Amino acid sequence: MALRDLAYTHNDFPYLVFYPGGKKNKGVRSIPNKVRKESLSRIHTIVERLVRGRTSEEVAALQQFLQLEGQSLLPVLLDKEGELYHSGLVKPELFLYRVFDSEHGIPIHKEYLFETKISMMSNEQLEKQLQSLIQQYMYCASIHQTSRVEWIRALEKRFEHHPLVQFAHTKREELQAVERMNRSNLLSQLKYPEDLSYWRHRVEIVMRPFRSIPTDWLWSEGDACEHDKEMYVYSGQEELELHCEICDYSVFLKDDALRLEEEFDIEKAKKRIHTIERHFNEITEKNEGVLDKIKRLDAIQQRSSHYEQEWKEIQHLLGKIQALPKHKGDQPTSKWIDLFQAIEAMHLPKVEHPSPLVWLSYVELPNVSMLKRVEEWEGLLNQDVSSELNHLKMELASYVEGNAMTPEEEFTKVNKQPFYWGEVEQVLQFVHDYSGVYPAHTITQVLIGKATNKIRTEQLDKAIQFGAMEDWQEKDAMKALKSLEKQGFLKKLQKGFALTDQAVPYIQETL
Structure with a gap:
């Protein structure tokens, strides 16, 4: 329903428009003389003076927002008796992107009300409040010119262009490498633990700006996260908030500048990222032994891939053993099983990277004890591997057969x-x-x-x-x-x- 259908105007107060306040109040019929002479006359006199300081374009935008004609531009809410509903003055958010029912008055929530009584305010106090209120209505009028959906989309795009977010995207590989490396079990194998301890301490400081933004926002393929969001308008601060309830995160727009929940010094963040990357790369230079073993594991992985079919057959037998209802005797064990299971669970980067930090962050070992078995596994692969694996298959098959249960058992x-x-x-x-x-x-x-x-x-x-x-x-x-x-x-x-x-x-x- 059009807002104008609920409006009531009075010849004595051309700059004011009256609405029935409260859901059960269906309309304004009249305004008592006492209300007209006391509060409304004071409000109208001040509004009339304040409007002269506004441009015709501002007034037209405000009237378009409230669907008003003539000189009317400031809403006042009245109760069933025609008295002011609380102070009669309400925040403009009440009317923003709202549709009202013709069978009811305007439903009121406390956050839209001004609790102060007009009769208790001096003219100076009242003028200050009305001046602020008209500015709030002007702000909402400018917001109303764009739909809520378009605003949400625009705020999402503005987030992507925030300097911290843009920098994060240019250093995405390094930032994610820092996080992976900080959790890596390989750190326990590197020498000079005091250097590593200091590096990890610095990581907590350096990564704070990027950790303050949810992952779904920071690394989204689109603009911000993919969840549905709400937009809130704060006319008093002339600020918009874009909020995702799932991520529990908001960004704000004020004075045409987008602000994150927490802002940081961008230049300092850039320097710090460069410093911790350089520091870690210096640590790796002192740990060539670990890097060498990782490269040898890569060679072991490539050599073991030649026996993929034999390993699949062994895995099938191991699955049968796992499913046996009962186990009689000791299950066969083998260094070959240890080797292939560990190598299969291991992940190594396929290509070198100029930054040791990035390259090492892609290394995933199920257990760092693998590094201590490199020489042992190299020795195993120098044997007649096919013959050894066939012998292991026969042992496992014999164990499965010996543990098979008969129906009568x-x-x-x-x-x-x-x-x-x-x-x-x-x-x-x-x-x-x-x-x-x-x-x-x-x-x-x-x-x-x-x-x-x-x-x-x-x-x-x-x-x-x-x-x-x-x-x-x-x-x-x-x-x-x-x-x-x-x-x-x-x-x-x-x-x-x-x-x-x-x-x-x-x-x-x-x-």
Whole structure:
């Protein structure tokens, strides 16, 4: 609804426009003489004088904002009796980007009200407040000329052009390298810990400006983060705030300059980044031994890649061993397994970088003990690798075969009753076929062969697993399910169970 449809004007006060204040106040009918003679006359006299100091363009923009005609330009809110609603004066944010219902008055929130009573203010105090208020309305009128969506987009773009953000983008690789290196386990292997301690202390200071901005804002591919944002207008300070609730972060626009939540000396930030990069590179010059071992690990990784197929077959056997329900005897161990698992989990930069800081920050070792095994692994790779790996495969395959369980073999006991592996396989198969469909008590009834009306209706009495545990009590069958859950074969769902990865090798896919 147009704001003008709620407006009420009075010939005695052409510069004022009156609105019904409060949701239940549907309209202004009249204004009592007492109110006109006291408060409104004072307000109007001052406003009339203040308007003369404004340009015609400013007045036109304000009237367009409030959808006014004639001379009216300052809103005053009245209650049902025509008295001033509190002081009658409200902040312009109340009208900004708002649509009002024709069946109700203007709903008021406390943050838009001035609690001061007009009758308690001197003319000087009232003029000062009205002068400030008109300026606030002028500010909101200028804001209103651009839509909220366009403002949000403009503020996001302004953020991207903030000097600190622009500098961060030019030094993105170095800044992210500092953060990675500061968390790297390689630091524990570098010599001269007092130098490293000082470097890490400086990192906390140097990185503070960049850490003050959320990652989603600072390193966004677009402008600021991708979340929906709100814009808040503070007419008293003539300031806009762009806020992301998810990131809990804001930027501000005042006097056509965008301000971050916390501002820093840009030139000092630039110098400090250069200094800590140079300092770390000097530390690496004293640690050529560590750098050499990392490069040798790279060579080991390249040589071991020639045996990728053999390693995949070994991994398959290791997966089978991991899934074995029971282990008899000691599982085979091998330095080859240690080597390939470590090398597979390792990440090394593919190309050199002129900055040792950046290059080393891309090095990821699952365990720094790898550096101590470089010579050992180089020696292993000088052997007949294919023959050694084939021998390891045979050992693992033999272990898998020797640990395979027969259906008649006891897996565990539940309430002193043997739980045979054949029964376990039947339970796992049924859970697989009906995962998440039936609750636990229905599953146990099927397994013990209890043909209830529901089971017959669902034709579960025709399932292969019906009666697979016919010698069991229902309560013990339920305990058997919980035992399989505890041992990692089943996981509880909102309804019934599902298989874990550990159980998958023991089921047959059904068509």
